[in-house]
Amino acid sequence: MIQPLRVLVLCGPTREYLDPVRYISNASSGKQGMAVVRETVRRGHRVDLILGPVDERPPLGVSAHRVTSAREMYDTAKSRHPFCDVLIAAAAVSDFRPREYSVVKRKRDGGPWRLDLEPTEDILQALGREKGLRVHAGFALETEDPLQNALRKLLTKKLDWIVANGPEAIGAEMGEYHLLGADSSHAYLGKLSKTELAAKLLDAVERTAATRCYRR
């Protein structure tokens, strides 16, 4: 039996507001992240959850840090990361946000609207620099060359594990997944439910964690 781990889970989408009403986001339901949370709790580990705006509620006994924007998720993740042994980044963080925020709701009859978007903070990149002995796992959702892009993300963000899937997995019950490891392993996992995928990922994370020695 592996010792209980302190697992930091990032879950849900983020919203980047253009004005008081409108935002840029994506259809992430938070279901995959919540499946990871439930599986982690079931195995006796401790969960620290950072949760974007979703209808899903955390399971009983898990308290969530609620955030809205990528900036808030970044700040909260930075502050919680020192206290985890494992990071599972299952959030669909917005990569872009409006450079300017309009404090009034813009009207349709004002005509076209030119919006400048800037990249948001790269949370995995930043936490990767402070990784130490932690196990880091993430997800790659790509519309082109999913495996190539997932491998690139695994290496540049210094992840131990990455799950590759396509956009059809967003909000859906089942998806088709690959699991790539920093040990150059590549497993085709086939079609799985989010709960089944969470179990496969936790198996891999526990294997890696067992090879590392955590100071408490």
Add this chain to the structure above:
Amino acid sequence: MIQPLRVLVLCGPTREYLDPVRYISNASSGKQGMAVVRETVRRGHRVDLILGPVDERPPLGVSAHRVTSAREMYDTAKSRHPFCDVLIAAAAVSDFRPREYSVVKRKRDGGPWRLDLEPTEDILQALGREKGLRVHAGFALETEDPLQNALRKLLTKKLDWIVANGPEAIGAEMGEYHLLGADSSHAYLGKLSKTELAAKLLDAVERTAATRCYRR
């Protein structure tokens, strides 16, 4: 007892996709529209529901036309409008959409992104031109001069009734509402639940419908 009416309800937000993953939307939960649907059914009227992407499910016995974008909501509303006596537009339709759609997910490391937004179809304006004897009711959510703007919307869209509220009502349980009428009436409704507001609006709609003679 008023005769049963055929009520077309527009409900939920719309999503305007920038690429296969990201979209512009708003936090509309569809709860207000669903409260209208339930109240309408409860009073013995027939509901024709056009529903944007929300987790809320229509009540048993009500079939929904599911749509995603403002364009789809516009097309569906145009095709269903001839068959209604009453239109209740409770959807938070996106006023803007990207001029161009990127078929691949754009990457953060590609740098800034200049996005040109164009106005979407004005559904109420278009249906107002084909109004005939129908009763049209809508909602105005404004961050500035809510009553002035609601009145302007009432007149330009040829509505019979408009509910004015602020952005704090989005997704919330309670809101503070005003009801303005084409008969120049103005009622401050106070703080109400979405169900209570639906009842007030249906009262007004039924009163107006009773003064009109529908051919079947």
